[in-house]
Amino acid sequence: MSALLEVEDLKVAFTRRGEPDTVAVDGVSFDVKPGEIVGLVGESGCGKSVTSLAVMRLLPERGNRVAGSIRMDGEDLLGLSDSAMRERRGRDLSMIFQDPLSSLNPVIPVGLQVTEVLTRHRGMKKDAARREAAELLDRVGIPDPTRRLDSYPHQMSGGMRQRALIAIALACTPRLLIADEPTTALDVTIQAQILDLLKQLVAETGTALVMITHDLGVVAGLCDRVNVLYAGRIVERADRHELFRQPRHPYTHGLLGSIPRLDGPPGEDLAAIRGSVNDNLPWASPEGGACAFMPRCPRALEVCAEVTPAAEEAGTRLLRCHNPVPVAEGAE
């Protein structure tokens, strides 16, 4: 199956006069097939949210440089005019943000925020749009949807607001949905409801989903393929079963070891990754290259401080490491 979205060598740098550029995304390539759920996982500052904003073309106009290509159905989104992009946003691709309170307009009833998309992109009349909006709210599991159309965001709970946001994103049945930490602000029981809803909607509508999260647990239950980002580059990509059974990059491996497991034995020390992202080396510098993770890596070799590891693909797995974790016997 050909890809719906192809991101190739995406680079985003934030510029400030008199200061060196901050490279947030440094050559990220991945693709999303129709109906597929792809995860972008990483810790804060790894560039996962900036990647999603770049795909939606929601980065501020000034102060950044975007290079590479983002193709949807073969058409480069970066080359579209602003008005053409506006047409596609909401209709072909839409986004769910982390914090539903700050992404909904607080002084407009929720219903109006849903119908806005319908009248704008699907040319619906007011009454029809209102009926459709009620149906959408019903579909995302908001009880008493017709009455809820007139509620303001502050009258709803966090979980309900996130549902309303999902309803807005789905109003035009987009083929691609980007969810940026959609459950991070929610309690676990509500998170379970929302993840369940997303899974069900993706199965029903055939929408492709890019799931951006820091939580490997969320990825394990949801995504078909997982990209692990570190310092702006994809360091490992694999099918979810493969990735969790046999993480090869020391970072992925360390990340999995750092999580206290609900089903594991309590009380044992966790295998923490030492240091913090502040210790990172630049991937590329005038003196040559390095592996950004090297200072924190338990498997670092001398070569890691001298040569930038290339992304190597083997089967469905992509790996960027000089000294990957060996494959355990009988695991693959």
Added chain:
Amino acid sequence: MSEQADGSAPALLEVEDLAVHFPITQGVFRARTVGHVYAVDGVSLTVRRGETYGLVGESGCGKSTLGRAILKLTEPTRGQVRFDGQDIAGLKGEELRRRRRRFQMVFQDPMSSLDPRQSVESLLAEGMKAHGLSQGPEVDRKRLQELVDAVGLPKGALRRYPHEFSGGQRQRIGIARALCVEPDLIVADEPVSALDVSVQAQVLNLLSRLQRELGLTYLVIAHDLAVVRHVSDRVGVMYLGGIVEEAPSTDLYADPQHPYTRALMSAVPLPDPEAEDRRERILLAGDLPSPAAPPSGCRFHTRCPWKQAERCDTERPDLRQLEGAAAGHRVACHWAEQIRDGRIRPHHVDADMVDEAANLAVGTPEHAGSVTEILGR
């Protein structure tokens, strides 16, 4: 988690029927109380010397308020807090201040709980001076340097300021600040929730190492069940101001007995696709009811898939030990035995819409516009 925390260790902290009710007031010049938020409503727990007690629950369940009330940072409405046998709920002023040396707190947000204009040395020395532990600048500096090394901060950290550190390091400063007055009990409110996973593991390891070395007692408050279960010897699960289940941490996962614990447990995502595909989710319908108008009877009955026609909505269940369960495993559910044996089957629950604004006892004024009315909310 510590080794010496068996059932025989003496109790360090005993909380009995503690309640914190925040008044909801209306009116500007003469505030009238029109209702209460029942943040904590009758909690009893015992923390033994050298153990870690974990409190877990979702936002709004009252876990943080409980932690603050135990340290008397919030005035409890009723109930007793006995620390080392002495009631501290009645202490005031200088006496309370002196007692506070022995129970310290580590806060969630390491940035806002450290004064940005104080160097690390002055932050740490402040507590020592206030409690008369200072032994002159030379000795103090040596001791602080040891402390800073013990929590794993870099050399020269004492002269630097909070903004120069990363989130994980700031949390280490917060821990060092709590430790510098040599407390017995540390209440840690969401100590790792602001941190990235890889750094989170470092801080959790640090907490357990310090406990082993210094014989500390912890009360850890967090929303993340996996974190709480990992660090704690015993875990209390809170729902709407009350503890619904209390168990040794190994038993809690192996044998959850309260319907809420079961749902919570099944909602925590596991970083393991095979386990994720296999397990059965208990999805709770709807949202947490408002603590200003808690449901009658069992607080959980509005969302409980095992709710029965009798008792659940009329009679508030007490924490009790089930037959056949491990010692110290207590649950507040009328029907726990029947649920465990499968004699009661779960049923479908319709989500009740929780109106965030309207179910505060005072909602939006009928005719918005009057400043008095709006301010009076």
